[in-house]
Amino acid sequence: MSRVVVAGAARTTFGRSDASGRDHAVRAVRAALADAGVGWDRVAAAFGGSDNAGNADTLVAELGLTGLPFINVRNGCATGGSALVSAVNAIRGGMADVVLAVGFDKHPPGAFDPRPEDWGLDDAYGRDGLMVTTQFFGMKIQRYMHDHGISPHTLALVAEKAYRNGARTPEAWRRKPLTAQEILDSGMVSDPLTRFMFCSPGEGAAAVVLAAEGVLPTGSRTVRLDGVAVRSRRFGSFEVFSPWIPAGALTSVSVKAAAAAFEAAGIGPADVDVAQLQDTESGAEVMHLAECGFCEHGEQERLIPDGTFEIGGRLPVNTDGGCIANGEPIGASGLRQVVEIVHQLRGTAGERQIPGTPRVGFTHVYGAPGVSACTVLSC
Amino acid sequence: MEGAVAAPPSGTTALHGSICPDCGVATYLAQSACPRCGAGLREVELSRRGLLWSWTVQRYPPKSPPYVPPATGFTPFAVGYVELPEGVRVAAILDVPLDDIAIGMPLRLGVRAGSAVPRARADR
Numbered sequence: 001m002s003r004v005v006v007a008g009a010a011r012t013t014f015g016r017s018d019a020s021g022r023d024h025a026v027r028a029v030r031a032a033l034a035d036a037g038v039g040w041d042r043v044a045a046a047f048g049g050s051d052n053a054g055n056a057d058t059l060v061a062e063l064g065l066t067g068l069p070f071i072n073v074r075n076g077c078a079t080g081g082s083a084l085v086s087a088v089n090a091i092r093g094g095m096a097d098v099v100l101a102v103g104f105d106k107h108p109p110g111a112f113d114p115r116p117e118d119w120g121l122d123d124a125y126g127r128d129g130l131m132v133t134t135q136f137f138g139m140k141i142q143r144y145m146h147d148h149g150i151s152p153h154t155l156a157l158v159a160e161k162a163y164r165n166g167a168r169t170p171e172a173w174r175r176k177p178l179t180a181q182e183i184l185d186s187g188m189v190s191d192p193l194t195r196f197m198f199c200s201p202g203e204g205a206a207a208v209v210l211a212a213e214g215v216l217p218t219g220s221r222t223v224r225l226d227g228v229a230v231r232s233r234r235f236g237s238f239e240v241f242s243p244w245i246p247a248g249a250l251t252s253v254s255v256k257a258a259a260a261a262f263e264a265a266g267i268g269p270a271d272v273d274v275a276q277l278q279d280t281e282s283g284a285e286v287m288h289l290a291e292c293g294f295c296e297h298g299e300q301e302r303l304i305p306d307g308t309f310e311i312g313g314r315l316p317v318n319t320d321g322g323c324i325a326n327g328e329p330i331g332a333s334g335l336r337q338v339v340e341i342v343h344q345l346r347g348t349a350g351e352r353q354i355p356g357t358p359r360v361g362f363t364h365v366y367g368a369p370g371v372s373a374c375t376v377l378s379c
Numbered sequence: 380m381e382g383a384v385a386a387p388p389s390g391t392t393a394l395h396g397s398i399c400p401d402c403g404v405a406t407y408l409a410q411s412a413c414p415r416c417g418a419g420l421r422e423v424e425l426s427r428r429g430l431l432w433s434w435t436v437q438r439y440p441p442k443s444p445p446y447v448p449p450a451t452g453f454t455p456f457a458v459g460y461v462e463l464p465e466g467v468r469v470a471a472i473l474d475v476p477l478d479d480i481a482i483g484m485p486l487r488l489g490v491r492a493g494s495a496v497p498r499a500r501a502d503r
Contacts, residue, residue, distance in 0.1 A: 113442040122408070124494035126445025128472060129437055135458055138435030146433070146482050190435040235415045243495075244396075244407040246415075247432075247466040 002212040004091050006223040006377070007098070008036025009342040011335070014204035014326045015173035021053025021106035021329070024205035026062045028332075029102055032207035036098075036216060040064045043209070044096030047083040049073035050331035053106045053203075056083075069095075077278070077367020078230055079103050080206065080334025084375065085228045087210050097212045103336075104205035105329030112201060119241045119369075133368075134198065134281075136240040138190030141283025145192065148298035150286055152192050156180035157304050158282035159197045159324055165311060166325025168352035173202055174325040197282040202327025206335035208342075221346045226376045227265030231257040233370025240368045254278075257372035258292040258364060265376035269293035272376075273358035274344045275315060276337035278366040279322040289317070292364050292374070316354045319344060334373055337363035345379035388474060388500050391489025394425040398465065405465035408495060426463045428502055431484045434459030436477055461486050461499050471497035 010031030012024045019027075025048070033040060040063050048056030049072050057070040075082040080103035087099040112133055116126040125131055144150060160180045166172035178186075178196055186196040210225065211218075233239060236251040262268050269292065277292060279285035286304070290297045294315060303309065309317035320326065320340040323333060341361035343349040359379055366372045397420035398405045399413040406414070409422045440446065440453040457473035457480055471488055473480060479501065488499035 111442065113445075116445060122495040123445070124496045127447045128494060128496045129441040129446045129448075129456070130458060130470065130472075130496060131445060132437060132441045135435050135437060139433040139458070139460065142435060143433035143482070188436065188438050190438065192435075243470050244405075245460065245468045246404060247462050247468055 002091050004088050004210050004225045005213050005218055006208055006225060006342050007038070007211040007216045007218055008032040008034070008209035009339045010035050011171055011206040011339045012204050013171040014202055014329060016202060019203070021050050021104045021203060021205070022059060024106070024203060025056065025059055025102055025104035025207070028104065028205035028207040029059065029063060029100065032100070032209050036209040038098065038209065038216060041066050042098050043068060043100050044098050045090050046070040046100040046102065047073055047086040047090070048100070048102035049075070049079045049083060050103065050105045051076065051079060052330065053104055056102055059102070076369065076371055077330055077365050078334065078371040078373040079331040081228070081365050081373020081375070082230050084208065084335065084338065085230050085373065088225055088228050091210060091212050097215045099210045100207060101210065101335060102205065102207040103331040103334060105331040106203035107201035107329065114241070121241060121243065125243070131241065133240055134190040134193065137281050137283060138193050140238060141287065142192055144283065144287055150298070150301050152184060153180060154286065154301055154304050155192065155197055155282040156183040158279070158285050159183045161310060162279065162318060162321045162324035165319055165352055166321025168350070169320045169325065172321045172325045173327045174321065193281050193283060199280055199323035199328045202329050204327070204329040204332045204336070206332045206339050208335055208338055221379050223342050223345050223377050223379050226378050227261040227263070228375045229257050229260035229264060230371065230373045231260060237370050239370040252291045253370050253372040254288055254291040254364060254366045257374045261374035261376050262293070267360065267376065272315060272360050272362045274319060274341060274354055275317050275362040275364070276319070276322065276340055277317055277364045279318055279324050280328065282324070284366070285318065285322065288364055288366065292362070311352055311354050319349065319352050319354060330367070334363065334365040337365065338375060338377070341377050345377060388487060388489050388498050391491050391498060393427055394469065394488065394490055394497055396423055396425040396467065397421060398423050403466065405463070405467035407467060407469045425465055425467070427489060428485065428487050429461040429463040431480070431482055431486055432460040432462045432468045433482060434473060434480050461488055461497070469497055471499040474498055474500045
């Protein structure tokens, strides 16, 4: 079975602009091809998608009508990760030797506004004001803080780190550092989460060119994709827009996806030097640290104030500022994380480069309706 | 849950859910098949008393549509999950003063005519 390497990786500047989601996608693909040193005509298969900005296969109108198989992926917050796992399997299965994965999006300003009928729910859930994603995030971390002794100050520190790292990331959206106190005082959105603890829906794209090892020249610090996994929820998980959940201990799709990615790579969380974790809001990063295996539940209250997850700490997390500083173009987030890990492992992350010689990186996305995608990369 | 009995939230009736005769899973709303074991479910009236499992406050007006604010205008309101003795946590609007809300507090709940969304108030 072929080993898979990252030949090229690139993203666009996230945020808000006049560009369409497709414009972002074309720019990201061209930059990833330039990084790989190949032309579009060398790409033998492609997988990609957006949640809200159109079909990826229509990008061939701009990229070139080469006749390649281009498969649309639409898998909520796991869209990028699902495109990636498809691309990896296309190489391993012998379908193609150079494969593109692309994710892009552009969302209207403000909170997402899902329709009850799309979720199989009575209209009353919308009329009465329960179709609001921020409520779910607030309730999940509220219970977690109760069970595991996490303080609001720790939530603020997570966002403070995100803005600090975003300030060092030229392509990030939110680049102004904020203090923990400013974050706590920014106005409650869904208790215990304040305005500046949340990411905002935005726009952007990220693209990765994968190749079978040895097919393309990749320079001295070649990043390999050692494990990739996508999972959907099992019984007992707590997800957005649930009229009910079962009592008892919660299950987590992120636990399963992370474990599967580590198993595929043959290593564990203790081997990771740098990680990107889904941080829809501060609480998500806190919970995902434990769910992905990087600490025990509750240890975050000590590890986060100690600087463990800062650039320069034992395990830097969300070195590009994560979703909080980059915003959330749903289709692009998973591949943005991979692009950041590639930079960190190659040593090309500029002002936010972590010290030393990192060898192993990890990415994790989680989202509605209970999907998670994780990758393990090494150099 | 013995002791003083408060009236259930006014104008409400009990929640109609379902229970799995094989594995015991309880659901709200009622559904036809068990999400854990696939067995056919039996419709039941769920308990009207439970404990608050988690909560938050909706501090800003949700997007309209679909949200329909009250005639008096939007004011922040609390939502939460109420854990019932049947082993199910039910999403509900909490008609409780915001400063009084705490995980574990006893609540009574019901549904109003024309809405499937449960409403809960303190059980004192």
